[in-house]
Amino acid sequence: MRIAAAWDEGKYQEFVDRFWSAAMAHAHPPWLTLTVHTEAPVSRQPEIELHAREDDDLGNELIEGFKAVFGTTWLYP
Amino acid sequence: MSSAIKQAWQSTPPAVTALIVTGLSSLANGADAVSNVVDNSSGNFLDGVFEVQVTSGGSGVSATGYVDIFLQPSLDNSNFPDTLNDLYVDTVQVQANSTTYKKLLSISKALQGWAAPYFKLRFHNASGAALTAGAVNYNLPYDTVG
Numbered sequence: 404m405r406i407a408a409a410w411d412e413g414k415y416q417e418f419v420d421r422f423w424s425a426a427m428a429h430a431h432p433p434w435l436t437l438t439v440h441t442e443a444p445v446s447r448q449p450e451i452e453l454h455a456r457e458d459d460d461l462g463n464e465l466i467e468g469f470k471a472v473f474g475t476t477w478l479y480p
Numbered sequence: 481m482s483s484a485i486k487q488a489w490q491s492t493p494p495a496v497t498a499l500i501v502t503g504l505s506s507l508a509n510g511a512d513a514v515s516n517v518v519d520n521s522s523g524n525f526l527d528g529v530f531e532v533q534v535t536s537g538g539s540g541v542s543a544t545g546y547v548d549i550f551l552q553p554s555l556d557n558s559n560f561p562d563t564l565n566d567l568y569v570d571t572v573q574v575q576a577n578s579t580t581y582k583k584l585l586s587i588s589k590a591l592q593g594w595a596a597p598y599f600k601l602r603f604h605n606a607s608g609a610a611l612t613a614g615a616v617n618y619n620l621p622y623d624t625v626g
C-alpha cells in the first residue's frame with residue numbers, strides 16, 4: 404500500500420517519534436519506505452508517502468499510525 | 481594532430497543552483513527525501529555535478545552510517561522511477577555525531593552516456609539518526625570536444 408499526505412513538518416516529526424523510529428530500531432525490510440517528495444507525482448506539491456505491506460504486523464501498525472497522525476490521507480496505485 | 485577533450489562549464493567559476501529537497505534537513509533514519517525536478521530538457525547536458533552537505537544527528541549515529549544518493553530520470557517529466565527502481569549515484573559517509581559532511585559528485589556514471597531530460601535526486605538516510613541539516617547545490621556542465 405502506498406499511502407500519502409500533504410507535507411507537514413510537525414506531523415512528520417510526530418510520526419517519526421511515535422512510530423517510525425521504533426520500527427527502524429527493530430528491522431528495516433526493503434519494502435518499507437517513508438519518502439518525502441518535494442514535488443509529488445500528481446499534485447506537484449510536497450507530500451510524504453509511506454509504502455508498507457498491510458499483511459505484515461509492522462506495516463499495518465505504521466499505516467494506522469500514519470492515518471492517525473496525518474488525518475487526511477490518500478492512496479496511490 | 482591530436483586535440484584535447486575538455487569539459488566546459490557554463491561560467492567560470494561555475495555558478496551553482498540550489499536544489500530544493502524538502503525534508504532533507506530533518507530526514508529520519510531509514511527515510512528518504514526526493515528533490516524537486518531538474519529540467520534538462522532544453523540544455524540536454526550529459527552530466528550534473530552536485531555539492532551535497534549533510535549534518536549528522538547529535539546522538540545515535542552509526543560508525544558505519546551513510547547517506548545514499550539515487551537518480552530518478554524521466555523522459556516526460558511525469559513518469560519517474562519509484563524508490564525501489566531508481567539509479568544509484570553515490571554515497572556520503574556519515575559516521576560520527578554532530579558532524580557536517582560534504583561531497584562533490586557526478587551523476588554521469590548513473591546515466592551511462594545519455595542525457596536525462598528531467599530528473600530528481602533521492603537521498604536515503606542510513607546514518608542511524610535523523611539529520612539536523614542538509615543542502616544541495618548543482619551545476620550542469622557542457623560536454624565538448626576541444
